[in-house]
Amino acid sequence: xxxxSPGHEDRKNTDRAEGRLAMRFxxxxxxxxxxxxxxxxxxxxxxxxxxxxxxxxxxAFKTHNDALxxxxxxxxxxxxxxxxxxxxxxxxxxAEAIDTGFALFFFNSIxxxxxxxxxxxxxxxxxxxxxxxxxxxxxxxxxxxxLTTRMLPPxxxxxxxxxxxxxxxxxxxxxxxILLYAAFNLPFTIxxxxxxxxxxxxxxEDAARMDGSSEWHVFFRICLPQVKAGIAATAVFGLILTWNxxxxxxxxxxxxxxxxxxxxAQTIGxxxxxRWGLLAAIETLFLxxxxxxxxxxxxxxxxxxxxxxxxx
Amino acid sequence: xxxxxxxxxxKRFGKMIAVNAVDLDVEAGEVMCLLGPSGCGKTxxxxxxxxxxxxxxxxxxxxGKRVNDLRPAQRDIxxxxxxxxxxxxxxVAENLAFPLHVEKQTREQIAARVRxxxxxxxxxxxxxxxxxxxxxxxxQRVAVGRAVIRDPTCFLFDEPLSRLDIALRQEMRGQIKxxxxxxxxxxxxVTHDQxxxxxxxxxxxxxxxxxxxxxxxxxxxxxxxxxxFVAGFIGTPQMNLVxxxxxxxxDDRLALSALGQRVILPIDGTARTLPPVGEPLTIGIRPRAFxxxxxxxxxxxxxxxxxxxxxxxxxxxxxxxxxxxxxxVLPRGAGLRxxxxxxxRPLDGQVLVFAADGRRLAP
Numbered sequence: 001x002x003x004x005s006p007g008h009e010d011r012k013n014t015d016r017a018e019g020r021l022a023m024r025f026x027x028x029x030x031x032x033x034x035x036x037x038x039x040x041x042x043x044x045x046x047x048x049x050x051x052x053x054x055x056x057x058x059x060a061f062k063t064h065n066d067a068l069x070x071x072x073x074x075x076x077x078x079x080x081x082x083x084x085x086x087x088x089x090x091x092x093x094x095a096e097a098i099d100t101g102f103a104l105f106f107f108n109s110i111x112x113x114x115x116x117x118x119x120x121x122x123x124x125x126x127x128x129x130x131x132x133x134x135x136x137x138x139x140x141x142x143x144x145x146x147l148t149t150r151m152l153p154p155x156x157x158x159x160x161x162x163x164x165x166x167x168x169x170x171x172x173x174x175x176x177x178i179l180l181y182a183a184f185n186l187p188f189t190i191x192x193x194x195x196x197x198x199x200x201x202x203x204x205e206d207a208a209r210m211d212g213s214s215e216w217h218v219f220f221r222i223c224l225p226q227v228k229a230g231i232a233a234t235a236v237f238g239l240i241l242t243w244n245x246x247x248x249x250x251x252x253x254x255x256x257x258x259x260x261x262x263x264x265a266q267t268i269g270x271x272x273x274x275r276w277g278l279l280a281a282i283e284t285l286f287l288x289x290x291x292x293x294x295x296x297x298x299x300x301x302x303x304x305x306x307x308x309x310x311x312x
Numbered sequence: 313x314x315x316x317x318x319x320x321x322x323k324r325f326g327k328m329i330a331v332n333a334v335d336l337d338v339e340a341g342e343v344m345c346l347l348g349p350s351g352c353g354k355t356x357x358x359x360x361x362x363x364x365x366x367x368x369x370x371x372x373x374x375x376g377k378r379v380n381d382l383r384p385a386q387r388d389i390x391x392x393x394x395x396x397x398x399x400x401x402x403x404v405a406e407n408l409a410f411p412l413h414v415e416k417q418t419r420e421q422i423a424a425r426v427r428x429x430x431x432x433x434x435x436x437x438x439x440x441x442x443x444x445x446x447x448x449x450x451x452q453r454v455a456v457g458r459a460v461i462r463d464p465t466c467f468l469f470d471e472p473l474s475r476l477d478i479a480l481r482q483e484m485r486g487q488i489k490x491x492x493x494x495x496x497x498x499x500x501x502v503t504h505d506q507x508x509x510x511x512x513x514x515x516x517x518x519x520x521x522x523x524x525x526x527x528x529x530x531x532x533x534x535x536x537x538x539x540x541f542v543a544g545f546i547g548t549p550q551m552n553l554v555x556x557x558x559x560x561x562x563d564d565r566l567a568l569s570a571l572g573q574r575v576i577l578p579i580d581g582t583a584r585t586l587p588p589v590g591e592p593l594t595i596g597i598r599p600r601a602f603x604x605x606x607x608x609x610x611x612x613x614x615x616x617x618x619x620x621x622x623x624x625x626x627x628x629x630x631x632x633x634x635x636x637x638x639x640x641v642l643p644r645g646a647g648l649r650x651x652x653x654x655x656x657r658p659l660d661g662q663v664l665v666f667a668a669d670g671r672r673l674a675p
Binding site: 201 | 362
């Protein structure tokens with residue numbers, strides 16, 4: 001605009017910067033005063049929660065004898081033998097060695113969880129956008145029906161699903177498991193993504209329409225980038241849910257499509273007994289992908305779960 | 313033929329009629345302000361012109377072409393939204409360039425136009441920033457820039473200044489007026505701020521409950537409001553509206569019983585347009601259309617000062633007349649105190665007369 005003065009905004013920016021600075025100082029003082037005690041309490045509580053995980057990780061590096069030692073020992077000579085046996089064979093005194101071959105099972109877990117979450121995200125995001133932007137007559141009812149599929153414990157539907165998988169030949173296949181998990185993830189994906197879309201200002205989409213965007217263009221270029229955080233949060237929830245799933249995998253996966261939780265359970269018992277070290281090693285490895293994904297998406301994730309709680 | 317023509321434009325939301333058979337013409341180069349209280353249908357009218365809402369009935373014609381069934385993008389309109397509606401994930405430069413993506417242009421051509429607009433609106437230093445990191449005034453200028461970059465047939469503004477603070481608003485008001493007079497396009501501005509409408513608009517359409525009450529120039533809207541609603545809505549402080557009955561027949565004066573007094577008021581126009589003796593009517597006098605006089609008389613109001621509100625250059629006095637309050641604005645420094653008795657006489661030609669149904673009868 002001709003003759004506009006940017007000075008006004010500069011002033012405002014400076015004011016705001018000073019405000020931020022003052023706030024930071026205040027925060028530092030507060031931490032100094034009461035913060036130490038609070039941090040201490042927080043540390044103790046997190047240690048209590050984290051202890052079982054820590055114990056598993058420690059056990060993973062113990063020999064069989066160390067793992068079974070009574071009283072439990074904290075200081076020991078670490079060994080990688082458990083991790084080696086995860087991927088090859090597990091031996092036990094006086095029993096036949098068994099093939100573990102967990103490389104395949106880890107691949108299965110990553111593949112089925114990843115693909116099903118991706119599938120649920122693709123379908124769910126589009127569906128959520130539809131529910132949010134082009135409400136049908138009885139929109140709320142449809143949303144409720146979608147939610148009801150999450151209201152009953154999954155174990156109730158295990159027999160019909162098992163029979164359906166038998167008939168369709170989905171039993172023991174990757175695509176069967178992936179479709180099932182995607183279907184499980186879909187309801188909350190739709191619900192979460194709808195709430196993210198609902199929060200977006202409609203004006204921006206109207207503006208894009210006036211600027212010549214098609215409806216798909218509005219969705220892809222305007223709306224999707226704005227819900228990135230929501231997608232990340234939804235993905236993390238979905239991954240954790242699918243990653244830990246045991247029941248359906250136990251009944252519906254085949255010998256070669258078995259996921260880690262099921263395979264892990266099947267190392268228990270039999271001739272070699274409970275190999276705590278082996279189980280702990282599997283579990284330690286099993287934690288890594290989830291931790292990794294959560295950390296990678298952490299920034300987005302935090303924005304996602306706090307979405308709408310702060311005034312814009 | 314007008315650039316934008318609305319004929320019988322109607323919008324129903326269920327049983328509610330938001331816009332009721334609106335007729336409006338906006339000429340090329342004209343700035344039309346839609347002014348009215350919230351919920352009067354002004355934004356809905358604008359959105360129907362834009363194509364963001366379907367018209368329930370009536371026709372919208374832009375540049376001689378009926379556009380009712382066209383999508384917003386096909387109507388060759390640019391719009392500035394109330395909350396700016398900048399694309400949050402795109403930088404300022406990308407925001408400005410966004411409307412150009414439909415026109416098949418080279419990267420260099422687009423960049424050149426973005427630079428030109430950025431220079432015009434003093435946005436060159438923020439081109440690489442995301443909208444979230446802009447000051448309010450900058451966001452507003454980006455929104456305006458995104459509208460003007462394409463050179464469309466007409467512009468629509470939805471409450472363009474409502475988010476700015478007062479100082480910035482006054483500055484932008486002048487700038488938008490300059491910009492619009494340079495663009496010479498048919499422009500419709502929706503606002504609830506009468507100062508904005510009076511200063512920016514070439515003409516103003518005052519709306520209430522989905523109906524247009526009056527379309528006129530800012531001067532005419534202020535001087536000769538079509539009815540009681542417009543009279544009361546335009547002007548601060550609000551016009552004094554006093555109900556009474558016509559007392560007797562006189563030619564160029566109106567004798568009136570009001571507020572327990574018998575007042576004879578000077579009016580323009582002929583007595584024939586006035587209702588017969590004994591009929592109720594309402595007179596309207598602007599607070600600034602009084603002069604203080606020394607003593608009481610048949611053509612003046614007398615009362616005690618109730619409240620004094622200094623407005624800066626002027627002072628607003630509330631004069632108590634029975635249970636009615638007369639608002640009078642006098643130059644400051646008259647040395648008046650609450651409780652003082654004051655006599656004020658309406659200025660010649662400044663008294664409006666309205667019928668019982670609200671229509672203006674005279675002048």
